[in-house]
Amino acid sequence: MAEKLETVVALIGGGPACITASIQLTRAGLDNLLITDELGGKIKNANLIENLLGFPKGISGDDFIQLLKQQVRKHSVEYITQTVKYVEYKNVGTNAFRFIITTDKEQVQSKYLIVGTGSKPKKLEIEGEEEAYSKKRLFYENYNARKHVKEKNVIIIGGGDIAYDYALNIKDSASNISIIQRSSISKSIPILQTRAQKEESIKILTGVNLNKIKFDGKTLVINAKKKDRTL
Ligand SMILES: Cc1cc2nc3c(=O)[nH]c(=O)nc-3n(C[C@H](O)[C@H](O)[C@H](O)COP(=O)(O)OP(=O)(O)OC[C@H]3O[C@@H](n4cnc5c(N)ncnc54)[C@H](O)[C@@H]3O)c2cc1C
Known part of the structure; x- marks a missing residue:
């Protein structure tokens, strides 16, 4: 005891x-x-x-x-x-x-x-998520992801302050960053949106629904749909 x-x-x-x-x-x-x-x-x-x-x-x-x-x-x-x-x-x-x-x-x-236990990042609850997480290809906190994203293409899922803050945080390290959000308008505060829009390496995709994540041992493939069109 x-x-x-x-x-x-x-x-x-x-x-x-x-x-x-x-x-x-x-x-x-x-x-x-x-x-x-x-x-x-x-x-x-x-x-x-x-x-x-x-x-x-x-x-x-x-x-x-x-x-x-x-x-x-x-x-x-x-x-x-x-x-x-x-x-x-x-x-x-x-x-x-x-x-x-x-x-x-x-x-x-x-x-x-x-x-004062704070909040926890919400999981996507889609196929392939657990495997991608266990292989250190998917992260729920920027702090853990930063050392892995150097010169990589990064997808950030979410359209709020945190998604935009994460994108701005890694903009000088990652090659390309895509912020993917379900809704057609961003929920982030305008100042973060304006800063992200000014960055050539940051793309913003709206109205996108995620289906599954596939990891072939090397690359992470995100299967998503934008208005009945598979991406
Ligand atoms: C990317 C990002 C940018 C942000 N920018 C800003 C900003 O510019 N300005 C601002 O005001 N706020 C900002 N925030 C929000 C800010 O971080 C939170 O409001 C703040 O951290 C909340 O503090 P907290 O102590 O309530 O909870 P948390 O910071 O979530 O801390 C909770 C703690 O409890 C621990 N814990 C949880 N469960 C257990 C358990 N069972 N046993 C033991 N320990 C446990 C956790 O490990 C953690 O250490 C930002 C957040 C993020 C993610």
């Missing part, structure tokens, strides 16, 4: 939300423990963060994560790098209820719990 840890406030998630909360709890002198599978969260994928005060020229996700980690160290935020499997709320004796948080390595008991 793994060692049991006890804290007043447990926080699940290591993105900006829980880190901010944990720093403030620590500053207030409240015992707390942050549990996360990785420190930093989704913001590491960002090409350029421009809505954060204090950075008039914007800051990349990579640079922001370095500063965030510095801040975690400066305030001696206590954290463990573990994945939470499940949480129970139990009477541990004399009517004292506690959260029992079971991770992949141990159990943490706390009086209060803050959950």
Whole structure:
């Protein structure tokens, strides 16, 4: 049986939300423990963060994560790098209820719990997706994809801010980038669309439905339809 840890406030998630909360709890002198599978969260994928005060020229996700980690160290935020499997709320004796948080390595008991587990990229749920992912040809986060896309043709699926941000992030590294989106209009904020449209290496295809992905061991073939026309 793994060692049991006890804290007043447990926080699940290591993105900006829980880190901010944990720093403030620590500053207030409240015992707390942050549990996360990785420190930093989704913001590491960002090409350029421009809505954060204090950075008039914007800051990349990579640079922001370095500063965030510095801040975690400066305030001696206590954290463990573990994945939470499940949480129970139990009477541990004399009517004292506690959260029992079971991770992949141990159990943490706390009086209060803050959950900031963020969002997960949506899967396509189409044939061939799992194989392409296991062969490192398909990625759900730009951060993991970046080192693989140098001088490659890249397809980005989605028409929101994240798709456009990913395209701008890899524009100097990939050969050609196609943003493929189902709807006929992009949902991304205009500033990202304008920047992407100015790039010769970025093409935008609208009204496209994906059918399946085929991986022949070398090339990834995306089977898609645009208004009854197979692409
Ligand atoms: C490409 C991109 C660009 C962006 N650009 C901007 C921008 O310019 N400006 C802006 O304001 N926002 C931007 N965002 C959004 C921003 O990243 C999110 O709003 C922010 O990260 C949310 O923080 P969070 O702490 O709520 O969640 P997240 O950042 O998602 O963090 C959640 C954390 O919880 C952990 N976790 C989840 N489940 C478990 C579990 N069971 N056990 C342990 N740990 C777990 C995850 O590993 C992760 O570390 C961007 C996002 C992306 C992807």
